[in-house]
Amino acid sequence: MSTASPLPSSDSPETGTARVKRGMAEQLKGGVIMDVVTPDQAKIAEDAGAVAVMALERVPADIRRDGGVARMSDPDMIDGIIKAVSIPVMAKSRIGHFVEAQVLQALGVDYIDESEVLTPADEVNHSDKWAFTTPFVCGATNLGEALRRIAEGAAMIRSKGEAGTGNVVEAVRHMRQIRSEIRRLTTLDDTELYAAAKELRAPYELVKEVATLGKLPVVLFSAGGVATPADAALMMQLGAEGVFVGSGIFKSGDPAKRAAAVVKATTFYDDPDVIAKVSRGLGEAMVGINCDELPESQRYANRGW
Amino acid sequence: MSATPVIGVLALQGDVREHSAALAAAGASVVPVRRVGELAGVDALVLPGGESTTMSNLAVAFGLLEPLRERIAAGMPAYGSCAGMIMLADKILDGRDDQETIGGIDMIVRRNAFGRQNDSFEAPVDLAGVDGGPVHGVFIRAPWVESVGARAEVLARVGSGPAEGRVVAVRQGPLLATSFHPELTGDHRVHRLFVEMVRSR
Numbered sequence: 013m014s015t016a017s018p019l020p021s022s023d024s025p026e027t028g029t030a031r032v033k034r035g036m037a038e039q040l041k042g043g044v045i046m047d048v049v050t051p052d053q054a055k056i057a058e059d060a061g062a063v064a065v066m067a068l069e070r071v072p073a074d075i076r077r078d079g080g081v082a083r084m085s086d087p088d089m090i091d092g093i094i095k096a097v098s099i100p101v102m103a104k105s106r107i108g109h110f111v112e113a114q115v116l117q118a119l120g121v122d123y124i125d126e127s128e129v130l131t132p133a134d135e136v137n138h139s140d141k142w143a144f145t146t147p148f149v150c151g152a153t154n155l156g157e158a159l160r161r162i163a164e165g166a167a168m169i170r171s172k173g174e175a176g177t178g179n180v181v182e183a184v185r186h187m188r189q190i191r192s193e194i195r196r197l198t199t200l201d202d203t204e205l206y207a208a209a210k211e212l213r214a215p216y217e218l219v220k221e222v223a224t225l226g227k228l229p230v231v232l233f234s235a236g237g238v239a240t241p242a243d244a245a246l247m248m249q250l251g252a253e254g255v256f257v258g259s260g261i262f263k264s265g266d267p268a269k270r271a272a273a274v275v276k277a278t279t280f281y282d283d284p285d286v287i288a289k290v291s292r293g294l295g296e297a298m299v300g301i302n303c304d305e306l307p308e309s310q311r312y313a314n315r316g317w
Numbered sequence: 318m319s320a321t322p323v324i325g326v327l328a329l330q331g332d333v334r335e336h337s338a339a340l341a342a343a344g345a346s347v348v349p350v351r352r353v354g355e356l357a358g359v360d361a362l363v364l365p366g367g368e369s370t371t372m373s374n375l376a377v378a379f380g381l382l383e384p385l386r387e388r389i390a391a392g393m394p395a396y397g398s399c400a401g402m403i404m405l406a407d408k409i410l411d412g413r414d415d416q417e418t419i420g421g422i423d424m425i426v427r428r429n430a431f432g433r434q435n436d437s438f439e440a441p442v443d444l445a446g447v448d449g450g451p452v453h454g455v456f457i458r459a460p461w462v463e464s465v466g467a468r469a470e471v472l473a474r475v476g477s478g479p480a481e482g483r484v485v486a487v488r489q490g491p492l493l494a495t496s497f498h499p500e501l502t503g504d505h506r507v508h509r510l511f512v513e514m515v516r517s518r
Contacts, residue, residue, distance in 0.1 A: 038501065060374075
């Protein structure tokens with residue numbers, strides 16, 4: 013986050029500030045956030061060294077298989093996961109479904125993912141995330157999308173990838189896109205930044221801030237398609253500050269072992285010897301889907317605008 | 318100690334970049350530490366904010382825990398914020414059953430004591446040993462110090478609100494710990510205090 017933002021002057025404790033929301037994501041850096049659908053899976057994730065878990069009813073691979081409308085999870089199920097672990101618990105709301113987000117805040121989740129993996133509730137507007145105490149993470153396929161989400165109050169961004177495919181190709185595409193657009197901004201002069209803001213369809217102030225910092229003003233994680241320790245390390249070497257793993261863990265042959273291996277490979281993302289060592293004997297990876305074969309209607313990354 | 322001490326930041330997980338920037342601004346030469354060999358080259362160590370159970374897990378898995386304990390026992394200065402405070406506590410409450418700490422400060426620290434993320438807050442903190450008015454305390458799912466032993470000195474307590482009076486900063490010799498995150502504020506006074514502690518060894 014920007015260290016130049018002014019400090020509040022109030023003497024009494026303030027909750028829900030941009031600093032504590034963005035600061036929470038800073039504490040997750042270098043870590044792995046795992047999708048879990050039961051308290052037992054949450055414990056496996058925590059045992060493996062996950063920095064947080066994402067509580068949801070079905071992992072994206074099952075949402076793809078089952079079809080139908082995918083919604084916020086049952087509050088009892090989220091409560092069960094909150095009780096099972098001591099690490100932060102995130103949960104997903106549908107895009108634009110601010111009442112689901114209100115419910116998640118009331119349940120006391122630590123982060124809300126306004127997620128394209130669920131069926132969108134509003135095809136024009138995302139939720140106004142400034143209205144919440146609980147921080148939000150949102151997906152993005154490019155820099156303009158990331159900055160629009162930040163303008164709406166997102167305190168953390170994840171590249172979207174293509175969830176539930178076990179195929180890292182879209183995660184790579186989106187991370188490269190965001191990072192290269194950031195690099196390009198740093199080469200522009202002040203006059204050109206106005207035109208860049210127009211092209212990006214993003215507020216000029218945020219565009220200027222990114223150009224100055226050389227990074228987003230919030231933490232950038234990768235998501236959508238990570239299935240192996242090497243996938244996680246790849247995303248880290250491409251500039252992700254941490255990794256979400258969805259179906260890749262619990263749709264594999266040995267979730268506990270694979271989860272621990274992905275955690276270690278994320279910390280030692282630049283050390284091929286460690287990645288080689290942890291990649292041995294993991295059993296079957298999730299089968300995966302070729303993204304070229306996905307019909308447009310099944311591409312979650314196209315949801316959100 | 319040289320004018321520019323070499324200070325490592327434990328880089329298993331967490332807000333390593335913010336601590337590194339604050340230490341550099343406070344006059345230290347900064348290196349990340351993930352391996353036993355890297356620990357040998359530093360004069361002092363910062364334990365960043367992050368998820369303490371993850372740090373504990375990785376420190377054990379990569380054989381760092383005992384070397385860290387040996388360096389601390391041998392008098393290496395260390396500063397921990399939030400999860401780092403937990404790592405420096407001799408005893409913790411509300412941790413995982415298998416959660417290891419490095420230890421060093423004679424204190425009992427309660428993990429996530431202030432509550433979940435919705436309870437995370439900012440408030441001014443009067444910190445003994447730091448001039449120029451209160452520091453800005455950023456508390457994120459923060460721990461507090463339940464009690465301190467005779468050798469540890471309380472530097473700060475929460476000034477107001479529901480947790481008024483709780484201990485949130487402690488020093489014991491060359492070891493410093495805060496519940497809050499000065500690395501997120503752009504105010505480098507706490508890191509300057511630590512760099513001075515390292516220089517004066």
